[in-house]
Amino acid sequence: MSSRSKYIVSPIRTLPAELLAEIFEYTIGDSHVKDAHRVSQVCSNWRQVAHSTPRLWTQMLDVALCKKGDTFSHCLKAWLARSAPLPVHISFTSVDHGDINPGILEEVLKVALRWGSLKMPKVATMPLSLVRRLAQCRLDCLEELDLGTIAEYEDATPVVFTAVPRLRKFSVVNPGTTPIVVPWAQLTELTLDWDSPVGVFQALTQCTNLITVSIQMYGWSRLPEIGQDLPVEFSQLNTFCLDLSMKRPAFLDYLSTPVLQKLQLFLNGVSWSQTHLTAFQLRAPNITFLEFTHAWLTSDDLVAAVRHAPLLTHLKLTGCRKCFKDEFIHALHYHDDATPLAPCLQSLEVLGSVMNFTEDVLAGMIASRWWTDIELATNTVRPAAARWTSVVLQFGGFGHNQYHFSPRFADIVKDMPSDVLKYRKDTT
Structure with a gap:
């Protein structure tokens, strides 16, 4: 046949x-x-x-703007035609200043009205002339705009995106001296990687409806003096990620986030004042997820941070060698006759290259907050601390370089299921 x-x-x-x-x-x-x-x-x-x-x-389409010849532009034209009339998602994979293939660029611009998202490369620099041309397009369907890294020019003329009625997510890396203007008030998600604290703050104060914000700052200048209107309230902000490498990291003093639930602080060795963090937490009483990375906090600082997050369910520590010590671990240990620290805590993840604690102290704390289903069912009084749903411990690196906990540690926590407590055991 x-x-x-x-x-x-x-x-x-x-x-x-x-x-x-x-x-x-x-x-x-x-x-x-x-x-x-x-x-x-x-x-x-x-x-x-x-x-x-x-x-x-209609899935994300990688477009190499500097591709030579006409073959790619013809294929691109056919692909975009088949996606009509739905929104398309475009990612520019490579851009070299002055070397853009005009045929490819024109095919992409023809469907600008249908762009659902547009992403630029972060490792390269986007020509300012191209950014200006994009800003002149009607972008009626655009919901997400990531400008990547813009090439720095001595040009203070603003780039203004006005025809973006659906824009909700915006990202940019260090726009330099060129002001980038988008309809800030309609944004719900903002990502800024900028060496200008003043520029970051000026952008933030215009974003009244943010739900998620991620800020990375490596500037060394002072924050702006803005008078008596501090702190600025973000009434809908749910998730806040702050990555700092600054000489004066008092950025949280400027913000009030009453409904914040997830706070991630990447401090890169910055000396952080407990006073600043505590004052911020008093304006953010609903935090359930707290993460510190490379934070120079002491055990007392960490205890204070956890104590001022009474609803905390998830705690993640990465490279925090000065604070994850016996003093903090003792504070987490649950006793029947004592008010527990972080009574709602269910998930703990600790990643580090150095161990500054005693194994028995850590094992005892973990075991003190674990009960089997039978134990919970037969207890006449419900424990005043939540039971673990996840504990992840990793020290000394990855793979074979990872620290192996001793058989004694394993014996103390033997009642905990392997899908709840994850760590590298000593099998020798």
């Missing part, structure tokens, strides 16, 4: 085009460009169905 005859009698030929299109959609994975082309090349019928199913062609 010929291949054509086999296809004619094949049961899949009887499937409605709508169902076949759904099957195609399930076959599209991480290699979506190859996957979409693969299903469209099986036969003419499949090609017709695939080409007339726009959602198969």
Whole structure:
């Protein structure tokens, strides 16, 4: 039987085009460009169905603006045509100043009205002239804009994005002296990597509806003096990630976040005052997730931070060698006759290169906050501390370089399931 005859009698030929299109959609994975082309090349019928199913062609598309020749621009034009009328997601993978292929750029700009998201490379520098041209486009569907790193020019003329009615997420890396203007008030997610604390703060004060914000600052200048309106309240902010390497890291003094739940502080060895953090936490009483990375906090500082987060359920410490010590671990130890520190704590993750604690002290603390299902069912009084859902311990590096806890440690915590307590055991 010929291949054509086999296809004619094949049961899949009887499937409605709508169902076949759904099957195609399930076959599209991480290699979506190859996957979409693969299903469209099986036969003419499949090609017709695939080409007339726009959602198969709308995943993030990497566009190399500096690609030589016309082949890529022709393929790009066909791909974008198949995605119509749905929004498309574009990522510029490489940009060299003065070397952009005009044919490729024009094909992308033709569908600017349908861009759902646009991302620029962070490791390269985006030509300011291109950014200005993008700002002049109508971007009616654009919800996410990541400008990456903009090439620095001595140009103080603002770049203004005005035709972006749906923009909600915005990211930029160190725009230099060129002001970037977006409709800040409509943003719900903001990511700024900037060496100007003043620029960061001026942008923040215009973002009244933020839900998630991530800020990275490496500047050494003072924060602005803005009068009597401190702190600025962000009434909807839920997640705040702050990555600092500054001489005067008093940034939290400027902010009030009454509904904040997730706080991540990457302090890069910055000396942090407990007073600043405590004052901020008093304005953020609903924190449930607290993360410190490379923080020069003492055990007392960490105890204070946890105590001022009464609803804390998740604590993550990375490279915090000065604070994860016996003093802090003792404070977490649960006793029936004492008010526990962090009574809601369920998840603890500690990653570090150096151990500054006693194994028995850590094992005893972990075991003190664990009860089996039978123990919980038979206890007449409910424990005043939550039971662990996850404890992850990793010291000394990764793989074979990771620290191995002793058999005594394993014996103290033997009642805890391996899917709750994860650590490297000494098997010698």
